[in-house]
Amino acid sequence: MVDFSGWMLPVNYGSQIQEHVAVRSNVGAFDVSHMTIIDIGGINAFSFLQKLVANDVAKLAEWQALYGALLNERGGVIDDLIVYRQPAGYRCVVNSSTREKVLAWFAAHQLPDMTIDEQALSMIAVQGPKAFACVGEVLGIDTADLKPFHAMLDRHDNMIGRTGYTGEDGVEVMLPDEEAVVLWRKLVEWGVSPAGLGARDTLRLEAGLNLYGQDLDEDTSPLASNIGWTIAWQPETRDFIGREAIEAERITPKYQLTGLLLEDKGILRHGQTVVTEHGEGLITSGTFSPTMQCSIALARIPAAAAGDCQVDIRGKLKKVRIVKPPFVRNGRIRIDRK
Amino acid sequence: MSDTPSELRYLATHEWARLDEDGSVTVGITDHAQNALGDVVFIELPDLEQDLIAGDEAGVVESVKAASDIFAPVSGTVIAVNDLLDGEPEKVNQDPYVDGWFYKVSPTDVAELEEMLDADGYLEVCESEEH
Numbered sequence: 396m397v398d399f400s401g402w403m404l405p406v407n408y409g410s411q412i413q414e415h416v417a418v419r420s421n422v423g424a425f426d427v428s429h430m431t432i433i434d435i436g437g438i439n440a441f442s443f444l445q446k447l448v449a450n451d452v453a454k455l456a457e458w459q460a461l462y463g464a465l466l467n468e469r470g471g472v473i474d475d476l477i478v479y480r481q482p483a484g485y486r487c488v489v490n491s492s493t494r495e496k497v498l499a500w501f502a503a504h505q506l507p508d509m510t511i512d513e514q515a516l517s518m519i520a521v522q523g524p525k526a527f528a529c530v531g532e533v534l535g536i537d538t539a540d541l542k543p544f545h546a547m548l549d550r551h552d553n554m555i556g557r558t559g560y561t562g563e564d565g566v567e568v569m570l571p572d573e574e575a576v577v578l579w580r581k582l583v584e585w586g587v588s589p590a591g592l593g594a595r596d597t598l599r600l601e602a603g604l605n606l607y608g609q610d611l612d613e614d615t616s617p618l619a620s621n622i623g624w625t626i627a628w629q630p631e632t633r634d635f636i637g638r639e640a641i642e643a644e645r646i647t648p649k650y651q652l653t654g655l656l657l658e659d660k661g662i663l664r665h666g667q668t669v670v671t672e673h674g675e676g677l678i679t680s681g682t683f684s685p686t687m688q689c690s691i692a693l694a695r696i697p698a699a700a701a702g703d704c705q706v707d708i709r710g711k712l713k714k715v716r717i718v719k720p721p722f723v724r725n726g727r728i729r730i731d732r733k
Numbered sequence: 734m735s736d737t738p739s740e741l742r743y744l745a746t747h748e749w750a751r752l753d754e755d756g757s758v759t760v761g762i763t764d765h766a767q768n769a770l771g772d773v774v775f776i777e778l779p780d781l782e783q784d785l786i787a788g789d790e791a792g793v794v795e796s797v798k799a800a801s802d803i804f805a806p807v808s809g810t811v812i813a814v815n816d817l818l819d820g821e822p823e824k825v826n827q828d829p830y831v832d833g834w835f836y837k838v839s840p841t842d843v844a845e846l847e848e849m850l851d852a853d854g855y856l857e858v859c860e861s862e863e864h
Contacts, residue, residue, distance in 0.1 A: 411797050412772045593771065593798055660819075662775050662795040683774040683797050690775075709777075709793065 399592065400491040402429040407591040415597050415685045417588035418561055419726050422523035424579065424587045425595055427560075429491040430518050432569060433501065436484035437509035444485060447504055448478060449617060449635055451627030455480035460544045460556055463625045464617050465489075465500065466637025470644070471613040472620065473500055475605065477558055479546050484510075486554065488518075488567075490607045504636075517575030521582060522565030522590075522598075524726060530555070530566050533581045538566075560595065562602025562724045597682050600691065603654060603720025609665055610652060610679040610693050616641045619695060621652035621720070648698045652679065654720040655692040655706065656730060659713040663692035668707045669715070671700035678706065686723045687732070693720065735765040735859070738830060742806070742846050743855035749830065750806040752846055753837075758807050761834040762794060762825065765859045770796040773825040778814040778836055785809060785838060787845050792835060794825065807845040809838030 396403050404426070407414060417423045435443060444452045450463030459480055465473040474493040479486040489497045501511050521530050531538045534549050538557075541547050543564075546556040553570040570578065583589060596606070603621070605611050611620050618626075618641055627633070628645070655678070657663050663681030676696030684691045696704070696717070705712040718730050741749045747766035751759045767773060775795040785791055785805040792803040814836045818824060825833040840846075850858065 406798065407771055410772055597797060660775065661777070662800065664800060683795070685797070 397592065399429060400494070402491060404429060405591040406593040408589045411591065411593035411597070412685045414588055414590035414594035418523045418563055418590055418594065418598055419686055419723070420524065422521060422525040422529050422565075422587050423590035423594065424582045425520040425522065425590050426517070426575075426579065427520050427567070427595075428517040428572075428575065431489045431491055431494040431497065432514040432516050432518070433487045433489065433498070434481075434484060434512045434514055435487060435509065436512070439506035439509040440484050443504065443506050443509055444478060445633060446635055447501070448476070449626045449637060450478075451629075451633065452478055452480070452485065454627070457482055458546045460546060460558060461625075462544075464611070464622060465497065466617065466635070466641070467613060468636060468640060469614075470616045470637040470640030472607070472611045472615065472617055473497065473613060475607055475611055475622070477556070479554070479556060481554075486514075492608055514569070515572075516569045517572045518567055518569050519575055519578055519582070520559055520561075520565060520567045521587060522559045522561040522563045524563060526563070526565035529582065529585050529587060530568070533578070533585050534568075541566075560602075560604055561598040562604070562721055563598075564725065597685055600680055600682050600693065601684050601686055601721065601723035603693070603722060605652075605693070606680055615695070616644055618644050618648050619650040619652060621693070650676070650695050651698045651700075652693055652695050654718040654722060654730070655681075655694050655704075655715045656687075656718050656722075657690035657692070657706070657713060657715050659715075661690060661708045661713055663690045663706060663708070663715070669694050669696050669704055670707065670712065671696055671704040671717075673697035673699045676700070684722060687728055687730070691722050735763070735768055736830070737763065737765070737852045737856055739852045741830070742849035742851065744804060744806050744849060745855070745858045746804050748804060748806050750846060750849060752843060756839070756843075757812060757837045758809065758840045758843070758846070759834050759837045760791070760803075760806060761829055762803065763855070764829050766801075767826050767829045767833070770794065770798065770801060772797045773822045776818045776822055776825065776835065778818070779811045781811055781814060783811045785811065803835065805838075806849055807838065807840050808842060809840040811836050812839050813837040
């Protein structure tokens with residue numbers, strides 16, 4: 396167990412690698428109740444999100460979701476989040492490590508005639524190729540029409556989003572604490588493997604998904620964090636916070652956040668220096684990939700760097716290859732191992 | 734409860750050492766350590782014939798979670814390293830005291846073993862870390 400932003404969370408229930416494999420090949424469940432859920436309502440909810448979220452919530456149909464970033468005036472990332480459009484407003488799921496600053500940021504930009512309500516809900520993520528079949532049976536719901544990045548309500552009006560953080564298909568269920576305990580037990584009974592923070596980290600890294608605080612931070616733009624695709628530049632008239640600051644970088648990016656594959660022995664870790672022909676960079680997240688059986692990383696390196704480079708592991712330069720994430724998606728390795 | 738054989742000597746940094754019949758000293762990490770580290774995926778061992786002084790960094794053990802230094806419990810020259818760990822690092826998790834050994838030295842002074850903790854002393858360290 397570790398203290399994660401004030402929440403006691405298990406790093407692993409048993410073997411972290413077995414938990415990882417269970418999600419890739421079968422189905423696993425994560426207790427992600429530490430995530431912060433904030434509902435935005437009222438007639439100005441839309442205008443508020445249009446100002447604060449770099450992605451464009453106007454794209455959302457009812458029950459649709461999008462991934463995006465909250466930027467500060469300097470274009471740095473305050474947090475990354477998922478916004479779900481509900482019939483009467485929006486639901487934002489932000490990180491737990493950023494809870495207080497996001498709530499303060501929201502409060503500071505609150506408009507008249509709108510509400511900001513943090514929800515005291517638990518959240519369980521069920522992920523893996525069998526997640527859909529499992530959730531349909533356990534919750535007794537028909538998930539056939541639930542498309543990726545969409546949500547629905549179950550029979551108790553709990554929201555189920557077809558979202559996740561593993562690179563596998565699956566859902567995230569938001570529900571009252573007492574119901575979460577019941578659901579967890581039913582999932583385990585069904586044969587779902589409980590999976591901890593450790594597996595959550597190796598799965599998201601294989602999937603090329605960023606972790607706030609490592610791959611994203613307040614001093615780095617989304618363009619240097621591999622989430623440029625989440626910035627909605629159109630319409631030109633939408634003046635979201637941070638837009639002006641990152642406009643120049645849009646044409647001439649200095650850094651890219653990309654993938655590294657270690658071709659020597661060892662393990663790539665957060666903070667190690669990357670040496671390329673175009674200058675130095677830094678590993679933002681590194682680990683051992685249980686699916687690929689080698690070490691992989693996300694690194695912020697000069698935008699022009701490509702091909703082979705080196706990483707300094709305890710004073711020794713090791714050979715790495717620059718690759719485009721994701722490393723693994725839907726159970727399949729997406730990188731050519733040579 | 735982790736396994737802590739009484740015939741071994743220990744460091745508070747979770748290494749074990751065993752004086753073998755041929756006079757060499759075998760070194761590894763404890764059951765408590767492997768359990769805390771989780772799945773071990775890579776081990777950097779010292780070089781053959783490398784001279785180590787007690788307290789030196791003798792290698793690194795990397796689990797999926799983190800990297801940890803291994804310290805030399807006794808001084809001496811490295812006479813063997815466990816090549817098995819190269820392909821099967823999980824041996825450290827499965828069998829930390831037998832198949833999961835790290836390296837052997839020809840010790841400079843076997844009396845250094847006496848300065849190490851016995852099993853009870855080591856268990857006390859583990860217990861205090863948990864509080």
